[in-house]
Amino acid sequence: MNYVIPAYRIFPLGDTALVIDYGNLVDEAVNKEVMSRFAQLKNANLPGVIEVVPAYSSLAVYYHPPEVWKKRTRAMTVYEWMKDEVGQLLAQPVANDQSTERLLTIPVCYEDEFAPDIRALSATKNISVEEIIQLHTATTYRVYMLGFLPGFSYMGEVDERISIARKPQPVNVTAGSVGIAGRQTGIYPLASPGGWQIIGRTPLKLFDVKKEEPALFKAGDKVQFISISKNEFANY
Amino acid sequence: MxxxxxxxxxxxxxxxxxxxxxxxxxxxxxxxxxxxxxxxxxxxxxxxxxxxxxxxxxxxxxxxxxxxxxxxxxxxxxxxxxxxxxxxxxxxxxxxxxxxxxxxxxxxxxxxxxxxxxxxxxxxxxxxxxxxxxxxxxxxxxxxxxxxxxxxxxxxxxxxxxxxxxxxxxxxxxxxDNWREWMEKDMLILPGNEWDRLTDISKEKLLQHPFYITTQSDRMGYRLQSDPLLSVVQEEVISSPVNFGTVQLLPDGQLIVLMADHQTAGGYPRVVHVISACHSRLAQLQPGEAIRFRITSIATAEALLLQQEQHLLQLQNACQFKLEQLLHAY
Structure with a gap:
């Protein structure tokens, strides 16, 4: 198989991190490349590296410059040294990392009590609540990245017919709330201020500090929502 | 106890x-x-x-x-x-x-x-x-x-x-205790990836005007107040990595400096980053105080950070020696 290494750019993120950037876009193939590189760079154990963090179409490598100071030659900065090391790794082809791709079924109750914004979405987009539920549960979403809050998953992409801009001002959101922002959908694992339009709530605990792996989702997961009743929610 | x-x-x-x-x-x-x-x-x-x-x-x-x-x-x-x-x-x-x-x-x-x-x-x-x-x-x-x-x-x-x-x-x-005097009063910065989104006039303002820390500042970040800065592109930034000291341009033209409890990713343009050696000084500012930004190089930022590390190492060696003397004297 011909492996073409996608085009990327490396730039500094202050003086303690660099970013590998594949362009400012939401794209499944690009995100898969990001996840493969995340696995590769995490396992590379580069000196001075504190952690590697993937996002939609870019990933950051955080490092502690004093640890790398002696390794570089005097003519170059720590950043340039790190950039070279990372560049050498990126020049090696890697297989698409399939290990993180699981299918998770997430029960969601879309009833009014748990969906403060579903009526407004229905009115704005001129679509019935039933159709919103049907469309939201019809797609299998990809978890592109985790961020914003511990365990918060950015998933995409929702049908254009239920896509809606986030609120201009954040409001208090209950843990488990399922929201839409643009073509993204996501679930608040913890109570938090937030601007996503809330259309339902899951009874599942998405972030459990007592667990060794506290977050339910991982980037790369596939997610299927299923609609449950208030009664099922209460007895979940 | x-x-x-x-x-x-x-x-x-x-x-x-x-x-x-x-x-x-x-x-x-x-x-x-x-x-x-x-x-x-x-x-x-x-x-x-x-x-x-x-x-x-x-x-x-x-x-x-x-x-x-x-x-x-x-x-x-x-x-x-x-x-x-x-x-x-x-x-x-x-x-x-x-x-x-x-x-x-x-x-x-x-x-x-x-x-x-x-x-x-x-x-x-x-x-x-x-x-x-x-x-x-x-x-x-x-x-x-x-x-x-x-x-x-x-x-x-x-x-x-x-x-x-x-x-x-x-x-x-x-x-x-003169740690704040080690460096000049200016907050040293490196350009961020979205620096070029600022108009030339806004770049000049960022480097010349004072930015006041507002009361909407906490462990997550400091919201700054100034003349609004303008962006040449309105294209949204897809959520991407940020760092302690990252300065983002908000839609209203104001800046926010990300601090210890910042989110892991952000969707606002990263116009500049405050260098690590200035983070201690940054963390000790209070609402009402002004920040003046000055661009430096990565080489300088790294050298200043190393200097700080070496200072801490020297202090550690000296304190260890004195403490051992004290504790062993009894």
């Missing part, structure tokens, strides 16, 4: 150098706002630099020590007293049993750090003692300190013979 909180402060939490390795799950590093000061506090009392300390905001908590202890206070100067008598910052202090430590006002800075020799016996979460307030985990039961909380201290060393009959004793060695 216990350290008891006899009066709650406005926001006093257990912190350390931060929690790394969880950002891919959205768990932000957190940790002390002024990590340099937190490390100095530990060094002064002979602790590991990453040991848990208490970060204090003013009005700060009041503490009661059941047994003798060796403590230090660094970072902000909140006019500390032991049993009513003023004690200095940046010096180790031996306390006799039943001592009361209080703070009386802001002389300087925004966050003070209290370290106790031997450290605090708190549970780590994901290898860090830092309090994660949003997830309610880490530090002292995942929350800020309240009246009547009792923190167990790890030190088992009997300091009674050292302190003798005195109420307290300020030990004769100190950390540089």
């Amino acid at each position: 216990n350290l008891r909180i006899i009066k709650a402060g406005i926001l006093d939490t257990v912190q350390d150098a931060g929690r790394y390795g969880g950002q891919d799950l959205g768990i932000n590093p957190g940790g002390a706002m002024d990590k340099f000061a937190a490390r100095v506090a530990n060094i002064l009392v002979g602790n590991d630099q990453q040991e848990a300390v208490i970060e204090l905001h003013f009005p700060a908590a009041a503490f009661f020590f059941e047994l003798p202890a060796l403590i230090s206070i660094t970072g902000a100067d909140f006019i500390a007293s032991v049993n009513g008598e003023e004690v200095p910052v940046n010096q180790p202090i031996l306390l006799s049993k039943f001592s009361i430590l209080q703070f009386h006002g802001i002389k300087d800075g925004a966050r003070a750090y209290l370290a106790v020799h031997g450290g605090l016996d708190v549970q780590p979460w994901l290898s860090s003692y830092s309090t994660h307030l949003r997830a309610a985990v880490g530090g002292f039961h995942g929350r800020s300190l309240q009246k009547d909380d009792e923190i167990v201290l790890k030190s088992t060393k009997d300091l009674c013979p050292l302190i003798g009959q005195k109420e307290f004793q300020v030990l004769p060695w100190k950390a540089d």
Whole structure:
């Protein structure tokens, strides 16, 4: 198989991190490349590296410059040294990392009590609540990245017919709330201020500090929502 | 032995150098706002630099020590007293049993750090003692300190013979307290990836005008106030990585500087980054104070950070030597 290494750019993120950037876009193939590189760079154990963090179409490598100071030659900065090391790794082809791709079924109750914004979405987009539920549960979403809050998953992409801009001002959101922002959908694992339009709530605990792996989702997961009743929610 | 909180402060939490390795799950590093000061506090009392300390905001908590202890206070100067008598910052202090430590006002800075020799016996979460307030985990039961909380201290060393009959004793060695004078007044910055989104006039403004820290500033970030800055492109930034010190341009043209509790990713243009060597100074600014930005090079930023590390190492060696002498003399 011909492996073409996608085009990327490396730039500094202050003086303690660099970013590998594949362009400012939401794209499944690009995100898969990001996840493969995340696995590769995490396992590379580069000196001075504190952690590697993937996002939609870019990933950051955080490092502690004093640890790398002696390794570089005097003519170059720590950043340039790190950039070279990372560049050498990126020049090696890697297989698409399939290990993180699981299918998770997430029960969601879309009833009014748990969906403060579903009526407004229905009115704005001129679509019935039933159709919103049907469309939201019809797609299998990809978890592109985790961020914003511990365990918060950015998933995409929702049908254009239920896509809606986030609120201009954040409001208090209950843990488990399922929201839409643009073509993204996501679930608040913890109570938090937030601007996503809330259309339902899951009874599942998405972030459990007592667990060794506290977050339910991982980037790369596939997610299927299923609609449950208030009664099922209460007895979940 | 216990350290008891006899009066709650406005926001006093257990912190350390931060929690790394969880950002891919959205768990932000957190940790002390002024990590340099937190490390100095530990060094002064002979602790590991990453040991848990208490970060204090003013009005700060009041503490009661059941047994003798060796403590230090660094970072902000909140006019500390032991049993009513003023004690200095940046010096180790031996306390006799039943001592009361209080703070009386802001002389300087925004966050003070209290370290106790031997450290605090708190549970780590994901290898860090830092309090994660949003997830309610880490530090002292995942929350800020309240009246009547009792923190167990790890030190088992009997300091009674050292302190003798005195109420307290300020030990004769100190950390540089002119840390804010080390560098020029300007906040040194590096251009961010979206720097070129600013119009030429806005770039000039950013480098020449003062930016005032507003009251909408906390451990997550400082919102700054100035003439609005303009962007040449309105294209949205897909959520992408940020860092401590990242300065983002908000849709209303104002800037926000990301601090210890910043989110792991952001969707606003990253126009500049405050260099690491300036983070300590940044963390000690209060609402109303002005920031002036000046561009520097990565080479300079790295050299200044290394200088800071070397300074801490020297301080650690000196303090270790003096502490060993003191502790072995009895």
